[in-house]
Amino acid sequence: MTTLSPMRQAYGSALVELGAARPDVVVLSADVSNSDFSWMFADAYPDRFINVGIAEQSLVDVAAGIAYAGLVPFANTFAFLFATRAVEAVRTHCCYGGANVKLMGAYAGVSDSFDGPTHHAITDIAILRALPNMTVVSPADPISIAKLLPQIASWPGPVYVRLNRNEVPILFDERYAPEIGHAIVHRQGADVTLIGTGIMLSRSLDAADVLAGRGIDARVVEVHTIKPLDAATIVTAASETGAIVTAEEHSIVGGLGGAVVEALADACPVPVERVGIADAFATSGPYADLLEHLGLTTGAIVDAAVRALALKSRQSAGGSPTATPSVR
Numbered sequence: 001m002t003t004l005s006p007m008r009q010a011y012g013s014a015l016v017e018l019g020a021a022r023p024d025v026v027v028l029s030a031d032v033s034n035s036d037f038s039w040m041f042a043d044a045y046p047d048r049f050i051n052v053g054i055a056e057q058s059l060v061d062v063a064a065g066i067a068y069a070g071l072v073p074f075a076n077t078f079a080f081l082f083a084t085r086a087v088e089a090v091r092t093h094c095c096y097g098g099a100n101v102k103l104m105g106a107y108a109g110v111s112d113s114f115d116g117p118t119h120h121a122i123t124d125i126a127i128l129r130a131l132p133n134m135t136v137v138s139p140a141d142p143i144s145i146a147k148l149l150p151q152i153a154s155w156p157g158p159v160y161v162r163l164n165r166n167e168v169p170i171l172f173d174e175r176y177a178p179e180i181g182h183a184i185v186h187r188q189g190a191d192v193t194l195i196g197t198g199i200m201l202s203r204s205l206d207a208a209d210v211l212a213g214r215g216i217d218a219r220v221v222e223v224h225t226i227k228p229l230d231a232a233t234i235v236t237a238a239s240e241t242g243a244i245v246t247a248e249e250h251s252i253v254g255g256l257g258g259a260v261v262e263a264l265a266d267a268c269p270v271p272v273e274r275v276g277i278a279d280a281f282a283t284s285g286p287y288a289d290l291l292e293h294l295g296l297t298t299g300a301i302v303d304a305a306v307r308a309l310a311l312k313s314r315q316s317a318g319g320s321p322t323a324t325p326s327v328r
Contacts, residue, residue: 002202004167008106010142011163012037014149015074016044022153026066028052030059030077036106036163038076056081060089060101067100072153078112079105079121079162083128094158095131101158103128108138108162109198109249110277110294116284121162122277126254128160129227135159136227137180138248138256140201143172144224151180162198164249166287169202178222183230185237189219192305192312193237193244197223197256200247200275200296207247207301218305226256231263238268242316243308245273247301249291252276271311273304 019025019041028050033039042049052059056077063073082090082103094101105121112119129136135155139145145163152159178184186201187208196204201222208218219241221233238244244264246257257274264270277294284290291297 003170005142005170006167007139007142007145007164008035008037010145011104011149012040014146015041017146018149018153019045019048021150022072024071025153026050026071026073028059028063028066028073028075030054030056030081032077032106035078035165036076036104038074038104056086057089060086060103061093063101064089064093064097064099068097072100072102074102074104076104076106078119079108079124080112080119082160083121083124087127090128090158091131095133098133098157100156102152103158103160104163105161106163107165109164110282110290111165111249111287113287113290114284117281120282122249122251122282123254124160124162125226125248125250125256126258129259130254133157134227135180135225136162137225138162138198139224140196140198140222141168141171143170143174143176144178147172147176147178148180148224151178155180164199168199171202171205178224181225181228181230183233184222184224185219185233186222187218187220189217190241191217191243192308193219193221193241194247194301194305195221195223195234195237195244195256195260196247197226198249200249200301203296203298204247204301206298207305210298210302211305216305216309223256226259229259229263231267234260234263235267238264238270243271243305243312245275245301245304245308247275247296249296250276251279253279271308271315273308275300275304
């Protein structure tokens with residue numbers, strides 16, 4: 001039975017631990033501390049917590065000033081706001097100057113489910129990874145947040161982190177040792193590679209089990225750092241398995257799938273199927289229902305793998321290698 005745990009509570013606890021280890025860490029909030037659990041840091045270290053109010057551009061600007069003063073600010077608001085309302089401040093005041101600001105994007109993907117399309121963060125990876133000097137991190141479970149947060153604090157320059165609102169499967173234990181910028185091969189396989197990020201990693205692992213039951217040997221790779229992308233691991237997987245499926249809680253335009261295709265275009269062009277959200281706004285509703293409706297499921301990854309394998313076979317037989325992205 002899969003154990004579920006709230007990702008935002010794990011974030012709050014990890015933030016408190018980080019504050020104990022790093023007296024230079026300062027936490028800022030755009031009046032969302034009750035939502036993302038950064039209130040836990042505020043309770044533990046009130047002298048290092050600043051609520052700037054519902055003013056996301058000011059949140060980023062104040063954080064940049066604190067960073068230039070030599071401290072390490074963790075700025076908290078909803079993920080979609082970093083990629084929309086605050087993006088000019090992020091670009092100019094964080095990325096252009098290389099400010100050591102950590103942008104913690106709560107309620108990423110469609111996890112702010114009932115607030116609807118205006119509050120969904122389904123284009124944030126595409127927008128923020130395009131900014132020079134930006135690092136983009138997408139943890140897969142509560143353990144990964146605790147493991148990655150100290151690295152994020154030590155990583156130079158601006159970092160954007162996607163955080164899910166809801167309970168998610170616990171995938172790892174204390175042996176899990178992620179490193180920013182390095183993908184992780186969780187399962188070896190020779191027929192097709194499934195590349196997952198965020199909550200879609202758990203579905204990729206489940207899909208590999210389903211495919212194994214059909215006699216298909218699937219490799220599973222976790223990309224928790226979308227920028228800088230570990231192109232070497234992806235190219236190796238493509239050259240050894242000959243087919244790729246990407247899975248993300250994000251638009252198929254410009255996200256993980258786009259980054260993977262960019263990496264493979266010159267180095268190792270193979271059939272690639274992208275499982276993600278179609279180029280459209282998502283609707284509102286219960287989170288689990290939304291994921292099902294949008295095709296962010298184990299079954300969708302399995303179907304995409306079958307299509308990728310068919311394209312691989314056709315390419316081997318001398319046909320066209322062109323792949324149609326999966327949008328279901």
